[in-house]
Amino acid sequence: MYTSEKEIEAFLDEYKRSKVIIETTTRAVLNRAVGFEKRFMKPFYEFTTNEALEMYESAHAVSIVSLQNTNLILKNASRWFCYKQNRAIGSAYEKITKDMLETVVDTEKQKSLILSREDVDDIKANLLNYTDKAIIEALFLGFGSLWLRELSFFEISQVDTSDYTVYFKTGKSIPIDKETYELFKAACEEDELLSFGSTARVAKVVSYGMYKLRANALSSNSDWNSEADLERRYRFLLRRVALISKDLGIKISPTGLQSSGLLWHLQQGIKETGLTFREYVRTEQAGELARRYDIFSEYYSQILLEKFEQYFD
Numbered sequence: 001m002y003t004s005e006k007e008i009e010a011f012l013d014e015y016k017r018s019k020v021i022i023e024t025t026t027r028a029v030l031n032r033a034v035g036f037e038k039r040f041m042k043p044f045y046e047f048t049t050n051e052a053l054e055m056y057e058s059a060h061a062v063s064i065v066s067l068q069n070t071n072l073i074l075k076n077a078s079r080w081f082c083y084k085q086n087r088a089i090g091s092a093y094e095k096i097t098k099d100m101l102e103t104v105v106d107t108e109k110q111k112s113l114i115l116s117r118e119d120v121d122d123i124k125a126n127l128l129n130y131t132d133k134a135i136i137e138a139l140f141l142g143f144g145s146l147w148l149r150e151l152s153f154f155e156i157s158q159v160d161t162s163d164y165t166v167y168f169k170t171g172k173s174i175p176i177d178k179e180t181y182e183l184f185k186a187a188c189e190e191d192e193l194l195s196f197g198s199t200a201r202v203a204k205v206v207s208y209g210m211y212k213l214r215a216n217a218l219s220s221n222s223d224w225n226s227e228a229d230l231e232r233r234y235r236f237l238l239r240r241v242a243l244i245s246k247d248l249g250i251k252i253s254p255t256g257l258q259s260s261g262l263l264w265h266l267q268q269g270i271k272e273t274g275l276t277f278r279e280y281v282r283t284e285q286a287g288e289l290a291r292r293y294d295i296f297s298e299y300y301s302q303i304l305l306e307k308f309e310q311y312f313d
């Protein structure tokens with residue numbers, strides 16, 4: 001390895017003072033670049049344009065904005081490392097354009113609307129609001145019901161922290177891990193939402209679980225359980241997903257995220273059991289997954305076959 005962990009820490013400390021960043025995302029970008037140093041036998045800030053693009057292509061990214069953010073981080077990091085070493089400032093990342101990045105976007109994956117676990121984690125890493133991250137994760141995990149009621153009315157008190165399981169009034173339960181619990185908790189407590197256009201804007205909000213109401217909005221609590229309230233909450237979720245889709249330049253939808261999550265869980269079940277896809281969809285375990293994602297038909301096996309068989313050999 002050409003770039004040490006100590007050097008990365010020093011860069012992060014200084015970078016955080018001058019930028020609004022997500023440290024875990026920045027660290028992940030740097031660690032991925034450092035991972036390619038052995039392959040190209042040089043520090044990441046000496047990579048050529050072609051080497052940098054090869055690194056980006058290997059990530060199978062579905063979002064041009066994600067690649068732009070990655071390139072921006074590496075451009076700033078390269079400037080810092082060169083400055084500290086009294087070298088001329090200038091790297092391949094300075095020369096990489098949006099048109100170049102578009103050539104390494106995984107267009108086939110982008111068209112499918114089915115996202116991998118890694119794709120979902122990448123989307124979350126490029127979001128600044130806990131609420132947006134939590135909405136993406138919750139949909140992937142199977143929060144649903146009619147009009148996304150399970151997500152619209154989610155409260156952190158629904159999580160049993162003894163085993164990190166989310167319980168719903170419908171009787172459905174979804175296991176999560178401690179990290180996801182902390183994300184959901186932060187989202188439910190969030191009182192500001194940051195959005196980007198030509199300039200960054202911060203909106204003060206009041207949190208009702210995952211649902212947010214603008215702090216200056218005229219509202220009454222008298223109809224919180226009404227059909228009108230359910231529609232407001234549902235439209236809030238749709239609007240957040242649409243904004244994420246627009247900001248990252250990737251086509252995502254609640255239905256697409258749920259389908260992606262169901263496929264990923266089916267793949268994990270097959271790995272654990274050693275069964276074929278056709279064998280696994282006939283198990284009770286597959287039935288439980290189907291019901292988690294609101295497939296309640298007794299013919300769930302056939303539905304899963306028709307929906308996902310193309311993704312299995």
